[in-house]
Amino acid sequence: AKSSGGDQHVFFNPVLTEAAEQRRHMESDLRSAIRNHEFVLFYQPVVDLVNQRLAGAEALIRWRHPTRGLVMPDSFIPLAEKTGLVIEMSLLMLDVACRQLLDWKNRGLDYVLSLNVSGRQIPDGLTPAKLQEVVQHYGISPTRLALEITEGVMLRDVDKSLQWLKAVHDLGFRVYLDDFGTGYSSLSYLKLFPVDTLKVDKSFVQDMCDDNNENTLVGAIIAMGRSLGLDTVAEGVELKSHLVALQRMGCHYAQGYYFSRPVPAEEFDAAASRITAL
Numbered sequence: 001a002k003s004s005g006g007d008q009h010v011f012f013n014p015v016l017t018e019a020a021e022q023r024r025h026m027e028s029d030l031r032s033a034i035r036n037h038e039f040v041l042f043y044q045p046v047v048d049l050v051n052q053r054l055a056g057a058e059a060l061i062r063w064r065h066p067t068r069g070l071v072m073p074d075s076f077i078p079l080a081e082k083t084g085l086v087i088e089m090s091l092l093m094l095d096v097a098c099r100q101l102l103d104w105k106n107r108g109l110d111y112v113l114s115l116n117v118s119g120r121q122i123p124d125g126l127t128p129a130k131l132q133e134v135v136q137h138y139g140i141s142p143t144r145l146a147l148e149i150t151e152g153v154m155l156r157d158v159d160k161s162l163q164w165l166k167a168v169h170d171l172g173f174r175v176y177l178d179d180f181g182t183g184y185s186s187l188s189y190l191k192l193f194p195v196d197t198l199k200v201d202k203s204f205v206q207d208m209c210d211d212n213n214e215n216t217l218v219g220a221i222i223a224m225g226r227s228l229g230l231d232t233v234a235e236g237v238e239l240k241s242h243l244v245a246l247q248r249m250g251c252h253y254a255q256g257y258y259f260s261r262p263v264p265a266e267e268f269d270a271a272a273s274r275i276t277a278l
């Protein structure tokens with residue numbers, strides 16, 4: 001709009017209005033989706049490269065939308081964050097995850113399941129007390145549940161995050177640093193935060209070339225992890241050549257389309273047995 005003083009309101013932007021409308025629509029859609037249990041967890045197998053076995057899975061949220069089909073997290077998590085609905089959502093997913101862990105436990109499977117935690121969920125949603133209450137309710141060990149957080153989330157409020165991390169870690173939950181290498185990782189933070197595992201971001205894994213050039217970056221992360229006593233999980237493993245390079249570099253765990261896409265709970269056993277046959 002031109003600088004026309006008090007008349008500015010008449011130059012409303014139809015595109016913006018439409019976007020705002022869409023957002024309101026999406027927000028009420030999100031609310032009803034929570035009520036109607038339209039959110040589900042898919043599970044992507046995580047492979048233990050050292051012991052050649054299935055280590056567990058990463059839980060990834062999906063929205064089974066009645067008309068739009070399967071909606072991926074990148075298109076609704078940001079709005080869920082902004083509106084605070086992510087808190088309610090994360091409590092529902094914590095419950096689903098723990099029921100999955102109980103199912104595995106009852107079948108003698110000691111898998112570790114990791115759950116993604118975003119900004120608003122700390123410390124208001126997944127409080128240490130809430131986490132403990134839910135694992136106790138299902139009678140599962142907190143060591144079976146890993147919480148995946150990014151540096152970005154931790155650095156938003158370092159004091160609060162540190163308090164939360166220490167508390168959940170002391171209770172026995174595992175903490176994974178997600179998307180490692182994409183942010184402002186500083187070694188001092190790594191030493192400060194009680195973290196068990198580094199997840200090497202898929203962009204680094206996929207940049208690895210066979211002629212060893214780019215491999216050094218992934219290798220450096222793995223070596224750094226080892227020197228700090230941390231495990232490493234490589235994500236986004238799509239090719240056999242990725243796997244071979246990671247194994248050579250001493251990476252402990254891997255996940256990616258090479259092994260399996262994230263699958264619904266009822267397909268997990270089939271995906272797992274395909275992997276053990278690899």
Ligand code: C2E
Nearest residue numbers: 060061072073074077116117118236237238256257258262
């Ligand atoms: P992320 O935690 O970094 O998850 C890894 C993403 O990479 C997932 O996308 C996964 O499906 C995808 N992926 C796995 N293997 C491969 C591969 O071999 N190649 C490629 N190209 N991609 C692969 P997805 O499921 O769409 O999730 C996107 C992001 O949404 C996640 O990134 C995470 O930040 C967020 N998210 C997912 N579930 C939850 C949740 O329950 N709560 C919260 N707060 N965030 C979630």
Ligand code: CA
Nearest residue numbers: 058116148178
């Ligand atoms: Ca993750």
Ligand code: CA
Nearest residue numbers: 178179199235
């Ligand atoms: Ca990641």
Ligand code: CA
Nearest residue numbers: 150178179201
């Ligand atoms: Ca990510």
